[in-house]
Amino acid sequence: MMNHVLNHHRIAALGLAITLTVAGCAGISLGLGGFTPDLSERTPGFDVSHFQGTNIDWNAVKAGGSAFVFAKASQGISSPDKDFTQHVAGANAVDLPVGAYHFFQTGDDGVAQAEFFLKTVAGQALQLPPTLDLEGTLSQEDYKQAVAWMSHVKEVTNCQPLLYIDLSHYKALAPMIPPTQPVWLAEYSSSLPSEGLPPTLWFWQYAETGRVDGVPGDVDADWFFGSASDLSKLRCGALDAVG
Numbered sequence: 654m655m656n657h658v659l660n661h662h663r664i665a666a667l668g669l670a671i672t673l674t675v676a677g678c679a680g681i682s683l684g685l686g687g688f689t690p691d692l693s694e695r696t697p698g699f700d701v702s703h704f705q706g707t708n709i710d711w712n713a714v715k716a717g718g719s720a721f722v723f724a725k726a727s728q729g730i731s732s733p734d735k736d737f738t739q740h741v742a743g744a745n746a747v748d749l750p751v752g753a754y755h756f757f758q759t760g761d762d763g764v765a766q767a768e769f770f771l772k773t774v775a776g777q778a779l780q781l782p783p784t785l786d787l788e789g790t791l792s793q794e795d796y797k798q799a800v801a802w803m804s805h806v807k808e809v810t811n812c813q814p815l816l817y818i819d820l821s822h823y824k825a826l827a828p829m830i831p832p833t834q835p836v837w838l839a840e841y842s843s844s845l846p847s848e849g850l851p852p853t854l855w856f857w858q859y860a861e862t863g864r865v866d867g868v869p870g871d872v873d874a875d876w877f878f879g880s881a882s883d884l885s886k887l888r889c890g891a892l893d894a895v896g
Contacts, residue, residue: 654700654786654873688886690855690878696720699865699872703736710867711743717866720881721750723784727773729758730765741777750884752781759791763801771809780888784815787822796826812889823851854878
């Protein structure tokens with residue numbers, strides 16, 4: 654992830670106005686577990702990788718109000734995140750919904766990256782969709798390989814992957830993906846842009862210097878456009894059987 658000083662559990666106290674009403678984006682049915690994102694509703698969470706280490710107090714994380722976490726699983730075709738399994742185990746120990754993401758490596762084959770991701774997450778208890786983290790300097794071929802990654806993961810798991818991406822890359826990639834593609838938008842701001850948003854916006858990473866109880870240092874802070882109970886609608890049981 655983009656390697657958030659906002660505490661997303663204390664935004665009201667800080668007096669920050671998070672503007673989430675964007676015309677034409679709320680109320681779109683995605684046909685997945687009955688979930689319909691609502692940009693006026695937000696549930697806090699965050700993402701972690703080896704940058705945060707394993708000195709995380711997961712009980713404090715849960716008590717502090719975080720409702721979900723995404724953990725980096727892999728990068729490219731040969732680099733697993735060294736703390737992935739411990740992050741997943743910690744989240745599961747406190748019943749915090751957790752998902753896994755793969756950092757797309759430019760120049761590497763998309764299907765090969767998907768296979769490496771699936772091998773890395775095999776046997777892990779994951780409750781949120783598999784996710785592709787697409788960022789950096791990307792070529793047209795990289796976009797094609799990213800689509801190949803998502804297609805392969807969906808084919809193998811029967812789970813619709815989530816796409817983490819910023820607006821500029823999304824605009825370039827949009828002609829190559831269906832409008833129903835769920836998106837986790839990277840946009841560091843106190844408000845969403847008023848236009849050009851993906852039609853199926855599920856998550857928003859709004860800061861890279863967030864603070865979460867129980868986690869030392871900064872984390873990427875996220876909103877989910879639904880309730881905590883809605884997170885269960887994103888679960889894909891087929892992912893549990895991978896590997």
